[in-house]
Amino acid sequence: MARIREFDVDQAVDRAMDLFWRRGYAETSLQDLLKELSIGSGSFYAAFGSKEQLYLRALDRYSALQADDLVKILEQATEIRPAVRQILVTMIEADLADPTRGCLVVNTATECGNQPPATERVAAAMRHVESSLAGALERAKSRGELSADKNPVELARFLTTFVQGLRVVGQARLGRTFTEDALTVAMRALD
Amino acid sequence: MARIREFDVDQAVDRAMDLFWRRGYAETSLQDLLKELSIGSGSFYAAFGSKEQLYLRALDRYSALQADDLVKILEQATEIRPAVRQILVTMIEADLADPTRGCLVVNTATECGNQPPATERVAAAMRHVESSLAGALERAKSRGELSADKNPVELARFLTTFVQGLRVVGQARLGRTFTEDALTVAMRALD
DNA sequence: AAAATTGTGTATCAATCAATCCACAAAGGA
DNA sequence: TCCTTTGTGGATTGATTGATACACAATTTT
Numbered sequence: 408m409a410r411i412r413e414f415d416v417d418q419a420v421d422r423a424m425d426l427f428w429r430r431g432y433a434e435t436s437l438q439d440l441l442k443e444l445s446i447g448s449g450s451f452y453a454a455f456g457s458k459e460q461l462y463l464r465a466l467d468r469y470s471a472l473q474a475d476d477l478v479k480i481l482e483q484a485t486e487i488r489p490a491v492r493q494i495l496v497t498m499i500e501a502d503l504a505d506p507t508r509g510c511l512v513v514n515t516a517t518e519c520g521n522q523p524p525a526t527e528r529v530a531a532a533m534r535h536v537e538s539s540l541a542g543a544l545e546r547a548k549s550r551g552e553l554s555a556d557k558n559p560v561e562l563a564r565f566l567t568t569f570v571q572g573l574r575v576v577g578q579a580r581l582g583r584t585f586t587e588d589a590l591t592v593a594m595r596a597l598d
Numbered sequence: 599m600a601r602i603r604e605f606d607v608d609q610a611v612d613r614a615m616d617l618f619w620r621r622g623y624a625e626t627s628l629q630d631l632l633k634e635l636s637i638g639s640g641s642f643y644a645a646f647g648s649k650e651q652l653y654l655r656a657l658d659r660y661s662a663l664q665a666d667d668l669v670k671i672l673e674q675a676t677e678i679r680p681a682v683r684q685i686l687v688t689m690i691e692a693d694l695a696d697p698t699r700g701c702l703v704v705n706t707a708t709e710c711g712n713q714p715p716a717t718e719r720v721a722a723a724m725r726h727v728e729s730s731l732a733g734a735l736e737r738a739k740s741r742g743e744l745s746a747d748k749n750p751v752e753l754a755r756f757l758t759t760f761v762q763g764l765r766v767v768g769q770a771r772l773g774r775t776f777t778e779d780a781l782t783v784a785m786r787a788l789d
Numbered sequence: 790a791a792a793a794t795t796g797t798g799t800a801t802c803a804a805t806c807a808a809t810c811c812a813c814a815a816a817g818g819a
Numbered sequence: 820t821c822c823t824t825t826g827t828g829g830a831t832t833g834a835t836t837g838a839t840a841c842a843c844a845a846t847t848t849t
Contacts, residue, residue: 409795410845431709433624437837447798448838454796458837507712513766517708518622520769521698530770537776564776565783572763575704578711579721585728585755592756596783600825601815628807638828639808645826649807 416454419444424465428511431518432462463524469511470532477539487547488597491540491566495573495593499586502577510574537567553597562596569593607645610635615656619702622709623653654715660702661723668730678738679788682731682757686764686784690777693768701765728758744788753787760784 426435426443437458441448455461477494484490502509512532519525541563547553553562569589576586617626617634628649632642646652668685675681693700703723710716732754738744744753760780767777 409793409847410797412796413845429712431624433622433709436835438835447796449797449799449841452838509708509711514708516766516769517700517705520700526769526771530772533767533770533772537772558779561779561783564779568763568767568777568780569760569784570763571766572759572761575707575762575766576724576759578707578717579724580717581721581724581728586759588749588752588755589759592752592787593760596786600817600823601827603826604815627805629805632828638826640810640827640829643808 412450412454414444414446414450419446419454420461420464420468423461424468424511427462427465428469428508428514431514433518459524463528466511466515466525466528470528470535473510473512473532474535474539477536481539481543487543487552488594490543491597492590492594495570495590498570498573499577499583499590502574502586503583506578506580509578510571513571513574516571533567533571536570537563540566557597565596566593603641603645605635605637605641610637610645611652611655611659614652615659615702618653618656619660619699619705622705624709650715654719657702657706657716657719661719661726664701664703664723665726665730668727672730672734678734678743679785681734682788683781683785686761686781689761689764690768690774690781693765693777694774697769697771700769701762704762704765707762724758724762727761728754731757748788756787757784 422443423440426439430439437448437451440458440461441451444451446454451461455464476497480490480493480497484493498510512529515525516529537560541560544553544557544559544562548555548557548559553559573586573589576589613634614631617630621630628639628642631649631652632639635642637645642652646655667688671681671685671688675684689701703720706716707720728751732751735744735748735750735753739746739748739750744750764777764780767780
């Protein structure tokens with residue numbers, strides 16, 4: 408050990424995550440990052456290696472936060488339907504509040520569609536959403552909340568796909584009614 | 599009139615569309631475009647004005663082609679269910695064949711989420727998908743293919759949202775089974 | 790307190806970016 | 820056949836890109 412770092416690395420990752428989330432990878436320049444993090448380029452490269460590495464780290468951070476939120480809602484709820492509805496409504500409200508952000512995972516999927524390290528993380532994040540939902544749906548089924556003919560894995564894959572669509576439509580600013588109508592129909596898949 | 603143009607402008611727009619589709623706006627440099635179109639920068643700016651203007655023109659072209667495909671399927675089909683299924687399956691197969699492309703409208707929505715001229719076109723494209731589907735569903739309902747309690751506009755908004763999700767999930771390379779399971783559940787919305 | 794080690798920020802790098810300039814070529818009109 | 824007009828593409832523009840070099844500051848070790 409020698410001189411100690413003057414900034415908090417985790418907090419810097421959070422701030423970078425926010426910037427990448429709003430502007431995307433390519434549209435966020437190194438100078439934008441340095442300004443946002445209030446550090447010099449020497450500190451930047453010593454701490455993060457490169458812009459790409461920081462992006463992947465920010466993406467991991469985002470995925471972890473997203474996964475936490477999802478699991479928390481699914482575990483705290485006593486009924487599956489209000490839980491799923493809450494998950495979808497939360498996203499709709501987030502997109503209405505700030506349509507420029509969308510979802511960092513979705514943004515990465517479309518912007519970095521042919522860069523293996525990024526797409527692997529995207530796939531892993533979606534697989535995690537799928538399995539969390541599938542587990543909750545399976546438990547709901549054993550509690551008798553879902554009829555016997557329902558397939559939890561199928562439902563989970565449907566919901567995971569629908570969620571990605573909600574985020575895209577949310578960025579297109581089609582209005583509250585549009586997404587709420589879509590939500591109404593989607594929820595019927597559980598009936 | 600004086601010297602005549604040595605390249606076909608519409609064909610150039612198509613080639614540019616293909617390039618933007620594969621690589622996105624920011625990741626497609628002017629040199630990439632000049633090489634793809636086999637023209638010099640003078641011809642480029644004389645014909646298209648700027649990289650951004652060409653992108654918007656390519657996006658318009660893409661939307662028009664997409665709209666044609668959609669309308670063609672919906673008008674030619676005698677039943678609404680196979681028609682909707684065909685629309686979704688076509689997208690799934692396209693994403694499986696080339697996961698790096700996705701949908702140019704979706705890619706634009708996420709990459710250019712805060713640039714008005716782009717987002718307006720994205721919203722218009724999605725509204726067009728919505729109204730085409732709503733019209734077809736309304737006609738199907740009047741033919742007795744959909745039960746009386748179904749709301750065509752709600753269903754159209756649901757399908758439009760789900761379609762965007764399919765394109766995102768397709769880029770994440772989660773495999774054929776994943777999207778087909780999602781499709782199975784989504785189709786039940788029409789029952 | 791001297792040496793060793795690590796963080797910091799400025800200056801700077803070559804490369805690339807989108808866009809402009811301009812000399813020249815090709816066409817129609819006189 | 821000149822003259823005008825427009826298309827062409829290579830050369831070049833200033834700005835910006837991500838990344839590195841380096842002198843100096845701060846901290847631990849000896």
